[in-house]
Structures are given as structure tokens and as C-alpha cells.
Amino acid sequence: MKTSPIIALDFESAQKTMDFLRAFEGNVNVKVGMQLYYKEGPAMIAKLKERGFDIFLDLKLHDIPNTVKSAMEVLAGLGVDLVNVHAAGGKTMMEAALEGLDKGTPAGMKRPSIIGVTQLTSTDERQVQEEQLIQATLQDSVLHYAKLTKQAGLDGVVCSVHEAAVISEICGPEFLKVTPGIRLPESGAHDQKRIATPEEARKEGSTHIVVGRAITGADNPREAYELINARWKGME
Numbered sequence: 001m002k003t004s005p006i007i008a009l010d011f012e013s014a015q016k017t018m019d020f021l022r023a024f025e026g027n028v029n030v031k032v033g034m035q036l037y038y039k040e041g042p043a044m045i046a047k048l049k050e051r052g053f054d055i056f057l058d059l060k061l062h063d064i065p066n067t068v069k070s071a072m073e074v075l076a077g078l079g080v081d082l083v084n085v086h087a088a089g090g091k092t093m094m095e096a097a098l099e100g101l102d103k104g105t106p107a108g109m110k111r112p113s114i115i116g117v118t119q120l121t122s123t124d125e126r127q128v129q130e131e132q133l134i135q136a137t138l139q140d141s142v143l144h145y146a147k148l149t150k151q152a153g154l155d156g157v158v159c160s161v162h163e164a165a166v167i168s169e170i171c172g173p174e175f176l177k178v179t180p181g182i183r184l185p186e187s188g189a190h191d192q193k194r195i196a197t198p199e200e201a202r203k204e205g206s207t208h209i210v211v212g213r214a215i216t217g218a219d220n221p222r223e224a225y226e227l228i229n230a231r232w233k234g235m236e
């Protein structure tokens with residue numbers, strides 16, 4: 001994927017999505033999540049590909065290895081650029097995901113990159129310890145999942161900006177650190193717990209930032225995108 005911000009297309013229909021994208025050229029990255037994909041399916045991906053967008057299909061697969069492998073085999077045929085699984089599904093599940101992706105990628109096409117979700121950016125320290133009953137800090141838990149993801153042969157992780165630097169140290173700078181939870185200083189956190197600005201993401205070594213509501217909820221989404229892109233790339 002290009003290094004420009006990945007816009008989270010959390011819309012309820014193809015119509016609303018394409019209306020929103022009218023202000024954008026095909027040279028931006030977009031993310032299709034559960035809401036849009038479950039509503040519109042593969043036809044939505046085809047529409048976005050037609051317009052030339054790079055696509056992150058964010059379905060966060062988490063199931064037994066055989067099921068994830070078969071599902072990835074299907075997703076590989078869609079022609080998206082990036083897919084993901086939950087690292088909590090374990091190393092064997094992630095290896096199976098990669099196997100399915102390799103198997104399903106049509107001849108002559110590049111295999112989509114695949115990353116593991118460590119701890120959701122809506123999770124905080126208390127939840128890790130009290131709800132997940134993990135006897136470690138949130139950062140150690142994220143780092144553990146990052147190492148597991150790397151051992152399984154995946155291309156990187158979803159994490160927050162706050163863990164990107166330490167993951168780079170341990171897993172290497174080229175290991176993808178795709179970081180949601182991006183906010184401008186003036187915007188609210190909503191349901192996110194581990195938030196950061198585009199500038200912090202650049203300084204901490206995120207390879208990609210995912211931005212939803214700070215762009216889609218703005219009065220002028222194109223202007224918000226340009227501002228975030230400039231701050232992310234250090235052009236402001």
C-alpha cells in the first residue's frame with residue numbers, strides 16, 4: 001500500500017461510500033471494515049478497485065486454522081492489498097492464514113500483505129488485566145503478539161502508535177505497523193483508548209496510519225485528509 005493515510009470507510013452502504021469518495025482521487029488508500037463488507041460484499045471491493053484505490057480489507061479473522069485458511073483463500077481472489085487476522089488466534093492459525101492466502105492468490109498477481117491485530121486500540125490497561133485476565137502489561141501483551149505474528153511469517157501488525165517504536169526495535173523497521181486511533185488535538189477520542197496524532201505516529205515509526213471519523217466526520221473531509229496527510233508526512 002502507499003504510505004498515505006488509510007481512510008476507514010465505515011459507511012452503511014455502497015451509495016454513501018461512493019458519494020463520500022467523490023471528493024477523492026484513486027491515489028488514496030481506503031479501508032473496508034465489517035460494516036461495509038457484510039452489507040455490500042465483494043461487489044464493493046470491485047467498485048473500489050475500478051476507481052484505483054489501494055484497499056485494506058479489515059475483517060480481523062479469528063477462527064480455527066482450517067476455517068481461516070479457507071477464508072483467506074477466498075479473500076486472496078478479491079485483489080485487495082492488505083488483509084488481517086487476530087494474533088490472539090495463535091501462531092498455527094496465522095500460519096494457516098498465510099498458507100490460504102498464498103494458495104488463493106491468482107497466478108501473476110501479488111499476494112496481499114497480511115498483518116495481525118495485537119490489542120485493539122479501544123483496549124486499555126485495565127481491560128487487558130481484568131477482562132482478558134492477562135498477567136502482563138498492555139505493552140508486553142502487544143509485543144508478545146507482534147513477536148508471534150512475525151514468527152508466523154506475517155508482514156506486520158495492527159497496534160497503537162504507542163507501541164510502534166518498540167515493535168520496530170524487536171521486529172525490524174520494515175515490519176508493518178499499521179496504527180488506527182489517530183486523532184487531531186481538537187477531535188474527541190470516541191471509543192478509542194490509545195490515541196495519537198499524525199505527527200506522533202511519524203515520530204514513533206508507524207508505517208501506516210488508519211483514520212476514520214477525523215476525516216469522514218469532518219465538515220470538509222478532503223481538507224481534513226490533506227491536513228492529516230501533511231502532518232503525517234511532516235510537511236507542515
Ligand SMILES: O=c1ccn([C@@H]2O[C@H](COP(=O)(O)O)[C@@H](O)[C@H]2O)c(=O)[nH]1
Nearest residue numbers: 008033119120121180181210211212213
Ligand atoms: O485496533 C484497531 C483495529 C482496527 N481499527 C479500525 O480502524 C478504524 C478507526 O476508526 P476511527 O473512526 O478513526 O476511530 C475503524 O474502522 C476500526 O474498526 C481500530 O480502530 N483499532
